[in-house]
Amino acid sequence: MSDVKSLLGEKVYVQLSGENYFEGILTDYGKDVLVLYNGEKYYYIPWFHVHRVNLSNNFKDKIDHPITPSIAEDIGTVSYRKILMNAKGIFAEIYVTGNITFHGYITNVLSDYIVFYSPVFKMLYISLSHLKWLTPYNHNTNPYNAEIELLPVNPSNMPFSRLIESQLKKEQGKFVVFDGGHDPMKIGLLKRVEEGVIELVAASGEVTLLRLNHIKSYHIP
Incomplete structure (x- = not known):
């Protein structure tokens, strides 16, 4: 320094x-x-x-x-x-x-x-x-x-988990978009999150596995 x-x-x-x-x-x-x-x-x-x-x-x-x-x-x-x-x-x-x-x-x-x-x-x-x-x-x-x-900017009163993996587990069973939705294989139904691995079902029905440590962002559409 x-x-x-x-x-x-x-x-x-x-x-x-x-x-x-x-x-x-x-x-x-x-x-x-x-x-x-x-x-x-x-x-x-x-x-x-x-x-x-x-x-x-x-x-x-x-x-x-x-x-x-x-x-x-x-x-x-x-x-x-x-x-x-x-x-x-x-x-x-x-x-x-x-x-x-x-x-x-x-x-x-x-x-x-x-x-x-x-x-x-x-x-x-x-x-x-x-x-x-x-x-x-x-x-x-x-x-x-x-x-x-x-443009509501007030902090949310929702209870957020301390870690992003724990927060993402709350979204299981929902549709989710990863990394802004630029990759169609990162948009779909979130089936499971376990030990840093995400199981996602794309629109085609194809199941894909994503590594959480490579995920930049997600949102619920």
């Missing part, structure tokens, strides 16, 4: 998994998170997905230092969990491994997943191990130009 400290306030290049990268000013960091400002937004990036951090050699594109505080400020020791807690109720974009992006609000933060309200997908359950970065929108942003009544 001492080497990272020397980069604070500097313009850096951050390479992530999946050939993604960011350039911005490193405004803060913790043992499991980097806070980057790209001139418009703050990005909160888990160390888990970071491959490389170094001073940027791009001298053409100047980035001004932020004049608005990040949600990582004034929270003592910076951690990704604290940042996620501070982000609750703020309209944000989150990027999930596999080129999946969701827009909405964090409503609950559990041990290994978050509950995320999306105006499009409604209630989403997103694995923390696959959450690549979070960026809140400007407070003045009106999501989708929609009426606020269409």
Whole structure:
């Protein structure tokens, strides 16, 4: 961490998994998170997905230092969990491994997943191990130009399990969509969840087995 400290306030290049990268000013960091400002937004990036951090050699594109505080400020020791807690109720974009992006609000933060309200997908359950970065929108942003009544952002009073596997077991016997529904073999009737293996019946009647540790998100249609 001492080497990272020397980069604070500097313009850096951050390479992530999946050939993604960011350039911005490193405004803060913790043992499991980097806070980057790209001139418009703050990005909160888990160390888990970071491959490389170094001073940027791009001298053409100047980035001004932020004049608005990040949600990582004034929270003592910076951690990704604290940042996620501070982000609750703020309209944000989150990027999930596999080129999946969701827009909405964090409503609950559990041990290994978050509950995320999306105006499009409604209630989403997103694995923390696959959450690549979070960026809140400007407070003045009106999501989708929609009426606020269409965007309930209050934390749910539903009893959520501490672990995503236990929560998913509650959905057995229901239709479920994994990873945004881009793969038809990840949409179907959830038959069983046991020891990290998901048994799913697709529309064709074909039974497929999915490894839970590779699941990025799920929602109930």
